[in-house]
Amino acid sequence: MHSLFGIPVPVNEISVSRIKQDTVAGKLLQNASLLIIDECTMASKYALTLIDRLLREVVTTKVAEKNLIPFGGKVFVIGGDFRQCLPVIPSGTRTDIIESSLKMSELWKNFTKLQLINNMRSTDPDYSKWLLKLGNGELTNQYNLGEDIIEIPEDMLCKDCIVTEVFGQRFNIDINNKNNVNKASSYAILCAKNEDVTLLNSRVMDRMPGEYKLYKSDDSIDVDNEDEREHYPVEFLNSVTPSGMPSHILQLKIGTIVMLLRNLNTKQGLCNGTRLIVTGMYSHLIQARVITGSAKEKEVLIPRIDICPSDTRLPFKLRRRQFPLKPAFAMTINKSQDQTLHRVGIYLPEPVFGHGQLYVAFSRVTMRCNVKI
Template structure:
């Protein structure tokens, strides 16, 4: 950030900086903000002498560390930053989202990893309340047998949550098939930055089309009028068009998408979404993939990590296999106001499902890194 830029001027005049969902931020991000503010304010005080308010819950998901071990994930948390001791801890005791007096303490036990079992399974395995179990299709349980574009607005605050992107894509395709109307497929234009003849030979266009790195739109984007979609990039932060904003498609011209924003704090107007050039920020590919496509994806379903910070009226949780990271199950269950608003569908496996033959007791694995609470 340039010392003479508008952003720098605004930060110098700022008295309080509020950082929401800070528990998802890596420790390095906190250190970078500290160094930046010291340079802008030209002093060596923590954060340049600015008051910083960090909001968040360590029961929720922690920073994502690609292929990281349990210790690497925990140590990347802001709790292990040298600046952590500079903060005063203030705990909120009242759950303002939940209106279910029995659901709230159950969620706390889930987040603390205190829900166990009495059947000799591993201590991470716990029994799911029978009222939350979905025995049939989770898609039809949440969205019904068919959807009409004129009635899609009633599902504005409805979503199915999954741990992995591949499961999210499968659920989205299934829900889209229930939506009435003709579908339109938009194809992307893919290339490699600084492409050489050798790259063209080694990585043909057909291969590039099959790639979908995290945070990137698919090559074949299939949509219908009434589809619920999510932005994958910041388009206009002042109007609330940020990464993660959910919208309903209202029209689909040839080279443009017209959609209505669902976020209550945004302007309730139709917006125009153009194709833009996108490149993944973090990838293990040996080249930089450049994709020209609409920066959106279907959002009837989303990953649990992406849902953090949002509140829904109704949620389905689809677990083809157990969650794999700290806080995922707590985040998924805590998106709604009461236990009646959430249904969970599990696929039987070694660590989840109906593990006791002849009974209706359904179990799954809860991942909690308890060492994050001890520091």
Template sequence: MRVLLKHDRTAEVFSKELLRIGNGQVPIDPCSGLISIPTAICQFASSKDELISSVYPNIAQNYGNYEWLAARAILAAKNIDVNDLNWTIQNQIPGDLRSIDRVENEDEVVNYPVEFLNSLDLPGMPPHHLRLKVGSVVIVLRNLHSPKLCNGTRLIVTKLMDNLIVASFLKGPFKGEECLLPRIPLTSTDLPLQFKRMQFPVKLAFAMTINKSQGQSLEVCGINLEMPCFSHGQLYVACSRVGKPSSLFVYAPGQKIKNVVYRAALN
């Protein structure tokens, strides 16, 4: 766990409350099936906008500070919330990069028009409509060049071209090094049909899914729980990205959330 115990009593309480969440020891309301978020582990946001401003204060002025960006992220359970958060955070960033989608089997073009393919938002695939700017935080969606460019690596965009992105590593042993990301054909694997999407293998990562955040260490973390956690240990994973309650901001309607814990998995 990323818990800072040195000279910080709140961090010690934070670690104990995290273990209670992870072990499923926080009492559950029998009527709603929800738990009340322990007040010792976080600061509450009353709205999604407040959550964003708490994690990314004055982003219009600070987005050029790579150290500042690397230290923070907002997490959510599902991609639909993540996409909405990313668009909201980056709504004033200009620039537009469009992809070219086509069906792998040309005989299927009539059955699956381009407009339909462009509308698909699939796990592990970049969106058809990708908006980026110098200073955007992105996450890599493919293993491109191990051990440097792997699925889940967070980067900062430093230069944009029609068919090439220049980016720098935000964290890790290659922090500060530049890399090149080409626009490449990506083939879908989660659909009955196969189609290619010609796009950069990245997505915005001001916000990311809780599952994608595993292994990440942050200094400031926000959690949007409009849509509840749906798998074992998700809430624990999200809350444990930081080490003290002053660094964790949570938006949950009614300050009640679902904590999915399968006790059999803990034995």
């Protein structure tokens, strides 16, 4: 969505798109008959305002003419379930999160609501009903712990180590066996925070055969005054990992399932969130096979790229040259949205922090017996 409409990160009420009317992207929008955004509940109302303003501009035939039709008259379909994750607002309150959601946009009144009632993912009717109660906030607990605390049925609770429960004592992926790879790629542990994801990915890879190969990043900061570099030693920059960036030290083995952290080639299916399996490791390239999305089964080479976090609370602009990859045996709940998995473990050393996260985590599987928390 950010790529197609030129939406900056972060986006706010005064943000403008970088796409102009006479560009290739602008002409693409002019000629579009239908525009679709999936998982729209995670989008900000400011993004919707920006898209509306952009479409009015690019479909206007005369410079002096002001297009007053919402979204420039384009048919605009947004899909999503407001039981799922809403926008993440760093340090935001419930009110801040609700205020940023699409339903608070002045454009919301222009949409006609079409409701889907069948759960196409779940094959367990009783589990589907339980999920709806979870998503609607109708589950309670018998210990009077407050309305925000729900009781998880005992059969869903993990009796052993969460890694063992999901992946077994020894986890081996045969990269030449298609069925083995597909099975492994449908297993995942979901966490609320990135620090838990990093911990669990390491524990899963420790159980895999083979030797680790380490890739270290080259870190620097973008500054106008060269004297400022002295305030931020390289060792400190190495220790910082903003959200959405690869870590300074990337540890991989052959057969590791990884996730792309940046759009490398959207036309070829190499998008942020695409999962791959590592088939070769070289000094300056990583060979991998795509296991999800439109480029499934395609062999690709992943290079190192310069990555700058677009939204960070750091007092400087960090530039990291590293492979845009992250092990994906464990992933954040927000990143798992829109995926269907065969077996899921949910790791919560502390409660979830965002609306809909628990509902998203439980609804990744098709049957009740395939989830452990």
